[in-house]
Amino acid sequence: MSLIDYHVHTSLCNHAKGEMEAYVQQAVKLGLAEICFLDHLTLRPDGSFLSMSPGEVPLYHRAVKRLAAKYEDRIRVKAGLEVDFDLETMEQAMEIVDSHSFDAIGGSVHFIGEWNMVSHKERDNCPFRECEDMFAEYLDHLETMAEHSFFDFLCHLDVVGKFGDSPQDRMEGRWDQVIAVIAGKGLAVEINTSGKRHPKGEIYPSLWLLKKLNQAGVPVTLGSDAHSPKQVGMDFDEAVSLAREAGYHSLATFSHRIRGEVSLSP
Numbered sequence: 001m002s003l004i005d006y007h008v009h010t011s012l013c014n015h016a017k018g019e020m021e022a023y024v025q026q027a028v029k030l031g032l033a034e035i036c037f038l039d040h041l042t043l044r045p046d047g048s049f050l051s052m053s054p055g056e057v058p059l060y061h062r063a064v065k066r067l068a069a070k071y072e073d074r075i076r077v078k079a080g081l082e083v084d085f086d087l088e089t090m091e092q093a094m095e096i097v098d099s100h101s102f103d104a105i106g107g108s109v110h111f112i113g114e115w116n117m118v119s120h121k122e123r124d125n126c127p128f129r130e131c132e133d134m135f136a137e138y139l140d141h142l143e144t145m146a147e148h149s150f151f152d153f154l155c156h157l158d159v160v161g162k163f164g165d166s167p168q169d170r171m172e173g174r175w176d177q178v179i180a181v182i183a184g185k186g187l188a189v190e191i192n193t194s195g196k197r198h199p200k201g202e203i204y205p206s207l208w209l210l211k212k213l214n215q216a217g218v219p220v221t222l223g224s225d226a227h228s229p230k231q232v233g234m235d236f237d238e239a240v241s242l243a244r245e246a247g248y249h250s251l252a253t254f255s256h257r258i259r260g261e262v263s264l265s266p
Contacts, residue, residue, distance in 0.1 A: 002033035002262045003240070004253060005233050006104060007082070007155065007190060007223025012052040012060055013040040016227035024067050026232040028074050033262065034253060035232065036078035037064050038106050038155075038223065041096065043089035046114055051084070054096055061100045078254065080104035082155055084111070085145040094150060104254035106190065106223075107151035109141045109159075118162055132170060135160055139174050146181045152254055153188035153221055156195070156204040163199045175209065183216040188252040188259065191243055193235040194225035203239055210246035219252040219259070240264060 008023050009016040020037070027035040039060060042051035052060055061079055068077035079102050083093050097105055110118050117138070138160040146154065182189065192204040205213070213220065222239055226232045243251070243264060250261040 003031070003233065003236055004034040004036070004222055004251060004262060005032055005224050005226070005236075006034070006036040006078070006080070006153075006221045006254070007038045007106065007192060008035055008226045008232060009082075010037060010039045010052075010060065010063075012056055013050060013227075014052075015050055018229045020063055021067060022229040023226060023232055024071055024075065024077055026229045028071065030233040032075060032233055034076040034078060036080045036104055036223075036254070038080040038082045038104065040084065041081045041093060042084035042086075042110075043092055044084065044086045044111065047084060047111060047116065054092070057081075057096055057100065061102070078103040080106060080254070082106045082108055083151070085109050085141065085148070086111070087144070090148065090150065097150075101256060103256060104152045105150070105257065106153050106155045107145050107148075108155040109138060109145060112137050112141060118159060123163060135171055136174065139171070139178050143178045143181050146178065146185055146187060149185050151187060152257055152259065153190050153252065154182065155190045155223070156192040156225065157189050158205045158209055159192075159195075161200055162195070175212065179209075179212055179216050179218065182213075183218050188219040188221050189213055190223045191220050191239050192223050192225050193239050194231075196235045196238070197231075203235065203242055207242055207246060210242060210248075214247040219250075219261070220248055221252040221254075 010020050040051040064079040085107050195202050195204040224234050250263050253260045
C-alpha cells in the first residue's frame with residue numbers, strides 16, 4: 001500500500017509554520033509515496049490575509065518544483081492549490097491556475113457570505129439561529145462549487161460541522177442531491193484528517209457520507225491538511241480504515257490534473 005498526502009500547507013498562507021522542505025522530510029520519514037502541497041489561494045478581500053497573494057504563487061510553484069527535483073529518488077512531490085470558492089473571484093483564480101503547471105486543484109468553502117465559518121474567532125458571529133439553516137446555506141455553496149467544474153477534488157466536505165453541529169440525519173436528501181452533482185461532474189473528494197484536531201473530533205467526511213460517496217462512484221484522495229511538518233500524515237491509519245469500511249479499495253492521485261490511483265490493499 002502506497003500512502004499519499006494531498007493536502008499540505010506552507011508558511012506562505014500566514015497561518016502555517018515550518019519550512020517547506022521539513023514537510024517533505026516528514027513525509028519521507030513516514031514512508032509516503034507522494035506529498036502534494038495544497039496551499040491556500042483566497043482572493044476575496046475578507047480572507048486574503050489567510051492566503052498567499054497572487055504575486056506569491058509563482059514563487060510557491062517554483063519552490064515546490066525545486067523540492068520535487070531534489071527528492072525525486074525518495075518521494076513524488078506534487079504542486080497544487082486549495083482555492084477558496086467565490087463566484088466573484090473565480091475568473092481570476094482560473095487565470096492564476098492556468099498560468100502554472102499544477103498537479104491538483106482542491107476546492108473549499110470556508111465562507112458563507114462574509115462569515116468565516118471555520119474560524120474560532122468568528123464562531124460567535126454566526127448569522128444563523130438554527131443549525132439546519134447553516135447547513136442548508138453551506139450545501140448550496142458546496143453544490144454551486146461542484147457545478148463549476150473547475151476543481152479536481154473537494155476538500156473537507158462536511159467541515160461545516162467543525163464545531164460539533166451536525167443535523168446530518170435531518171438533511172440526508174439534500175446531501176444526496178449534492179453528492180449526485182459531485183459524481184456527475186467527475187470530481188473526487190478528500191478524506192481530510194484535520195477533523196481529528198478540531199472540536200468535531202472526527203475525520204472529514206463522516207463514515208455516513210463516505211458510504212454515500214462510494215455508492216455514487218465518487219473517488220477519494222487523502223490529506224492531512226497539515227499546517228506544520230509534524231501534522232503530515234497524521235491519523236492516516238484511521239483514515240485508511242474508514243475508507244475501507246466505506247467500501248473503497250483505492251485512493252485518487254493527480255499529475256498535471258489527470259487523475260490516477262493507488263491501491264489501498266495492504
